[in-house]
Amino acid sequence: MRKNSKETIITAAVLLFNTKGFAGTSIRDIAAKANINPSNIGYYFDNKLGLLEHCLTTYFEHYLEQIESALPLLEESPSACLKRVIESILYYQFSDIHMSRFIVREMSLDSQTVREIMSTYYQKEKYYFHVIFENGMERGEFRKLSPAYAMIQLKGQLSMPFLNPHYITEVLHVFPQERYFAEKYLEHILSWIDAAVLENKQVAIS
Amino acid sequence: MRKNSKETIITAAVLLFNTKGFAGTSIRDIAAKANINPSNIGYYFDNKLGLLEHCLTTYFEHYLEQIESALPLLEESPSACLKRVIESILYYQFSDIHMSRFIVREMSLDSQTVREIMSTYYQKEKYYFHVIFENGMERGEFRKLSPAYAMIQLKGQLSMPFLNPHYITEVLHVFPQERYFAEKYLEHILSWIDAAVLENKQVAIS
Numbered sequence: 001m002r003k004n005s006k007e008t009i010i011t012a013a014v015l016l017f018n019t020k021g022f023a024g025t026s027i028r029d030i031a032a033k034a035n036i037n038p039s040n041i042g043y044y045f046d047n048k049l050g051l052l053e054h055c056l057t058t059y060f061e062h063y064l065e066q067i068e069s070a071l072p073l074l075e076e077s078p079s080a081c082l083k084r085v086i087e088s089i090l091y092y093q094f095s096d097i098h099m100s101r102f103i104v105r106e107m108s109l110d111s112q113t114v115r116e117i118m119s120t121y122y123q124k125e126k127y128y129f130h131v132i133f134e135n136g137m138e139r140g141e142f143r144k145l146s147p148a149y150a151m152i153q154l155k156g157q158l159s160m161p162f163l164n165p166h167y168i169t170e171v172l173h174v175f176p177q178e179r180y181f182a183e184k185y186l187e188h189i190l191s192w193i194d195a196a197v198l199e200n201k202q203v204a205i206s
Numbered sequence: 207m208r209k210n211s212k213e214t215i216i217t218a219a220v221l222l223f224n225t226k227g228f229a230g231t232s233i234r235d236i237a238a239k240a241n242i243n244p245s246n247i248g249y250y251f252d253n254k255l256g257l258l259e260h261c262l263t264t265y266f267e268h269y270l271e272q273i274e275s276a277l278p279l280l281e282e283s284p285s286a287c288l289k290r291v292i293e294s295i296l297y298y299q300f301s302d303i304h305m306s307r308f309i310v311r312e313m314s315l316d317s318q319t320v321r322e323i324m325s326t327y328y329q330k331e332k333y334y335f336h337v338i339f340e341n342g343m344e345r346g347e348f349r350k351l352s353p354a355y356a357m358i359q360l361k362g363q364l365s366m367p368f369l370n371p372h373y374i375t376e377v378l379h380v381f382p383q384e385r386y387f388a389e390k391y392l393e394h395i396l397s398w399i400d401a402a403v404l405e406n407k408q409v410a411i412s
Binding site for chain 1: 224225227229230311313314316320321324325328329332352354355356357358359361362363364365366367369370372373374376377378379380390391394395397398401402
């Protein structure tokens with residue numbers, strides 16, 4: 001029951017944040033949407049900022065786990081590892097598109113909370129990617145590249161469908177909430193990796 | 207004087223929107239920041255929504271002009287044309303990074319205003335890109351590709367530095383407000399085009 005109630009609050013909150021914005025949503029709105037007593041929200045999260053921090057840390061703990069689970073592949077092949085990392089991140093983001101949309105929008109703000117999250121989780125993510133890129137270049141599987149610029153390009157591609165789902169639906173007539181899209185989009189990002197990052201195009205994801 | 211005052215209002219508004227959000231900024235805040243009488247804002251824009259619409263339409267009118275100015279290159283070479291379009295969009299966005307940041311964040315919302323802008327300007331942008339992609343494929347300069355997916359990847363890369371300047375600065379230690387970054391980042395996107403979009407890598411920007 002408790003677990004359910006906590007999840008219900010989070011689901012309701014994220015839907016409201018995505019439509020009315022974080023600042024435009026009150027604890028009272030969330031309670032009404034979740035059909036619970038406002039005091040329950042205080043019990044679990046203290047206040048709206050506590051709820052935000054809970055969403056961010058929970059999301060990024062699992063996000064990093066996705067990357068970490070692919071790292072053992074590094075020894076075998078940096079390119080297989082990089083592709084697995086990208087696949088894991090993308091499917092993780094697709095596993096809860098509302099939450100992912102909220103997170104990518106929220107992380108584009110310049111706030112104290114965002115700075116703290118960046119300095120822990122994004123620093124760690126950067127470290128993992130640097131290890132993969134450096135390893136790939138050393139072993140001759142990757143072209144000589146700038147890890148920082150490659151990350152900007154990669155993260156831009158990974159976040160686009162969650163930032164702009166209505167653009168993708170209404171202008172491009174593609175449906176980002178469907179499983180088919182996730183698979184197809186992954187293929188396109190991996191083709192970019194093959195063509196622009198890897199030295200040798202023959203290496204496929206294991 | 208009038209022109210100046212209008213520009214002053216817009217500059218002040220965009221700075222406030224980027225820090226306090228559109229909903230969190232009042233006409234009074236903008237007037238105080240711009241050091242003018244609030245009634246001036248009403249005179250030029252009616253209200254805050256009028257100011258938003260002015261920013262969006264002005265921005266996208268010039269945005270489309272950037273694309274249109276590169277289209278005559280299509281006859282000569284679709285790949286040169288595509289590269290020129292990308293260069294023009296990127297430098298246009300860099301020419302006012304605060305405004306661009308505001309625009310890309312605002313356009314990721316799902317509002318009536320955003321829908322209207324999308325259905326005019328983004329539809330037209332999509333049309334131009336489709337013409338370039340189709341032409342490039344027909345003439346054998348481009349690989350067989352899905353224009354929709356290529357646009358998602360391209361727009362993700364083009365908007366990333368404006369959505370996440372503090373991530374780029376504080377985590378990656380690269381400075382997106384510098385001219386050097388714009389030039390370097392353009393090179394990276396064009397390398398992606400060379401590797402992932404073009405059939406033949408020898409075609410350089412004219």
